[in-house]
Amino acid sequence: MSELNDDEIRALAKSVDLDIPDSDITDVNYSLNAMLQAIDDITSEGISVIEPLPIIIQKED
Amino acid sequence: MSNQELVFLSAANLASEIKNKQISPVEAVEAYLDRINHVDPKLNAYITVLADKALEAAHQSESDITSGVNKGSLHGVPVAVKDQIYTKGIRTSSASKIRSGFVPDFDATVVNGLKRSGAIILGKLNMTEFAMGDPITSAFGVTHNPWDLDRNPGTSSTGSGAATASFMCASSLGEDTGGSIRGPAANCGLVGIRPTWGRVSRYGVDGASWSLDTIGPISRTVKDCALTLGAIAGFDQNDPYTRNIPVPDYAACLTGDVKGLKIGLVKEFLDTEVMGVTQAVRQGVMDAAELLASLGAEVEETSLPLAPVSGVASRIISAVERSSLHPEWLRDKPDDFHHNTRVAFSVGELIPSQVYYKAQKLRTLVRKQTLKALEKFDVLAMPVASEPATIMNLKPGIESKEAAVNALTEGSYRGLFSMVSGPAMSICCGFSTEGNNKLPLALQIAGRPYDESTLMNVAYAYEQNTTWHLERPPL
Numbered sequence: 001m002s003e004l005n006d007d008e009i010r011a012l013a014k015s016v017d018l019d020i021p022d023s024d025i026t027d028v029n030y031s032l033n034a035m036l037q038a039i040d041d042i043t044s045e046g047i048s049v050i051e052p053l054p055i056i057i058q059k060e061d
Numbered sequence: 062m063s064n065q066e067l068v069f070l071s072a073a074n075l076a077s078e079i080k081n082k083q084i085s086p087v088e089a090v091e092a093y094l095d096r097i098n099h100v101d102p103k104l105n106a107y108i109t110v111l112a113d114k115a116l117e118a119a120h121q122s123e124s125d126i127t128s129g130v131n132k133g134s135l136h137g138v139p140v141a142v143k144d145q146i147y148t149k150g151i152r153t154s155s156a157s158k159i160r161s162g163f164v165p166d167f168d169a170t171v172v173n174g175l176k177r178s179g180a181i182i183l184g185k186l187n188m189t190e191f192a193m194g195d196p197i198t199s200a201f202g203v204t205h206n207p208w209d210l211d212r213n214p215g216t217s218s219t220g221s222g223a224a225t226a227s228f229m230c231a232s233s234l235g236e237d238t239g240g241s242i243r244g245p246a247a248n249c250g251l252v253g254i255r256p257t258w259g260r261v262s263r264y265g266v267d268g269a270s271w272s273l274d275t276i277g278p279i280s281r282t283v284k285d286c287a288l289t290l291g292a293i294a295g296f297d298q299n300d301p302y303t304r305n306i307p308v309p310d311y312a313a314c315l316t317g318d319v320k321g322l323k324i325g326l327v328k329e330f331l332d333t334e335v336m337g338v339t340q341a342v343r344q345g346v347m348d349a350a351e352l353l354a355s356l357g358a359e360v361e362e363t364s365l366p367l368a369p370v371s372g373v374a375s376r377i378i379s380a381v382e383r384s385s386l387h388p389e390w391l392r393d394k395p396d397d398f399h400h401n402t403r404v405a406f407s408v409g410e411l412i413p414s415q416v417y418y419k420a421q422k423l424r425t426l427v428r429k430q431t432l433k434a435l436e437k438f439d440v441l442a443m444p445v446a447s448e449p450a451t452i453m454n455l456k457p458g459i460e461s462k463e464a465a466v467n468a469l470t471e472g473s474y475r476g477l478f479s480m481v482s483g484p485a486m487s488i489c490c491g492f493s494t495e496g497n498n499k500l501p502l503a504l505q506i507a508g509r510p511y512d513e514s515t516l517m518n519v520a521y522a523y524e525q526n527t528t529w530h531l532e533r534p535p536l
Contacts, residue, residue: 028404031405035376044366
């Protein structure tokens with residue numbers, strides 16, 4: 001996933017009716033791109049085929 | 062015993078003294094109120110102190126004792142709760158301007174549990190705004206670490222850590238989404254447990270992330286932690302995710318016997334190159350493992366290859382879930398947020414669905430890998446963080462994208478067990494020296510779902526053979 005620039009982030013926000021003020025855009029950029037890059041870099045074995053499981057854990061009796 | 066000395070008793074010992082009529086609940090509450098008046102101006106751990114209500118409850122508690130009635134294991138013991146936990150008729154702000162006028166008309170299930178066990182609620186504790194991970198965001202001002210006022214007390218249950226460590230309550234409740242119980246416990250030299258997700262009701266608690274939030278104790282000793290958890294654990298029909306299974310007598314499970322217990326040391330978290338763990342933290346954890354081995358535990362290194370990426374996934378999941386709770390606030394009241402909280406909520410709204418889905422898939426892989434390791438080991442051991450409490454940066458904003466990436470990696474220490482949904486706890490395992498101040502180091506012990514007893518017993522065995530829990534911050 002390529003890094004999003006400020007204009008792209010503003011456009012993305014606009015699509016969900018959210019305004020990102022000038023005071024916030026740099027920090028939103030840093031934080032959002034950090035997350036997108038970090039998750040994109042993860043290529044663990046099985047990630048493409050596994051499905052999310054329910055959270056609830058059954059107690060082993 | 063003087064008021065000044067009374068507050069230094071453990072919650073368990075205070076309960077015992079009250080039960081034996083050596084100390085009255087009124088004396089206990091007055092002692093803690095004196096301590097709060099003296100110490101809290103330096104720490105800002107409380108948002109609301111309930112002096113009158115606590116004294117009223119203390120008189121009732123004393124009357125009960127006189128009549129031969131003992132409500133439970135915390136009868137007459139003054140405790141405090143994080144300000145996202147509902148208290149009937151008392152402001153519950155989540156440390157935000159937006160919720161600063163919110164007064165619930167019922168008590169959270171965990172507050173009812175504390176009251177049923179006889180505890181007295183002293184007040185509502187400061188935290189980070191909406192339980193975000195940044196220590197400077199509270200609308201009620203920054204909370205300081207009692208070991209070094211310039212340092213982070215641990216987020217997001219900042220007040221729970223600071224108040225308990227500075228003897229402004231006998232025990233406290235925090236809420237842990239990605240480490241908000243274990244972090245403050247670690248930074249403040251305390252014992253804190255994130256119970257299994259589903260062990261403790263979340264009913265009447267302002268949510269941060271529905272699939273990760275847990276409520277648990279932050280205490281000064283393992284036994285205090287066990288008593289506090291015992292008061293709040295159990296099935297609640299108001300929280301459909303709690304499970305209807307028996308709650309053990311946690312305090313009775315503290316035998317200190319760890320002979321033959323299998324402990325896996327998670328090597329990725331002890332690798333300075335992979336996770337940047339400092340030498341002081343690494344040594345503290347290794348020394349703790351050695352001590353447990355000397356007590357008869359079988360300690361062996363183990364590998365969880367996905368552990369270092371668990372922070373990324375847990376942060377993405379919590380960011381999306383948190384921002385989805387009240388999207389109208391960001392649109393209608395953006396200026397009522399702290400800058401850092403507003404940025405975090407905005408980011409949560411902009412994460413694409415396929416990224417959230419990938420994070421959930423990663424969660425499943427991480428959980429399977431970790432639970433597989435727990436088939437071989439009774440508990441896993443690792444640090445709570447790469448370093449002791451850091452100096453707080455009081456300037457709003459994010460330094461750089463690299464800093465944001467590093468924060469995601471650091472989040473793996475605690476995010477791993479948030480993702481697994483099993484129990485994990487923090488206990489002090491020594492001190493490092495930074496300048497003139499000693500800073501607590503912390504060992505994390507994690508285990509099988511619903512097996513909080515084994516975790517706490519390992520911690521108890523360690524505590525009974527060390528003296529770290531007897532240290533007091535320089536206030």
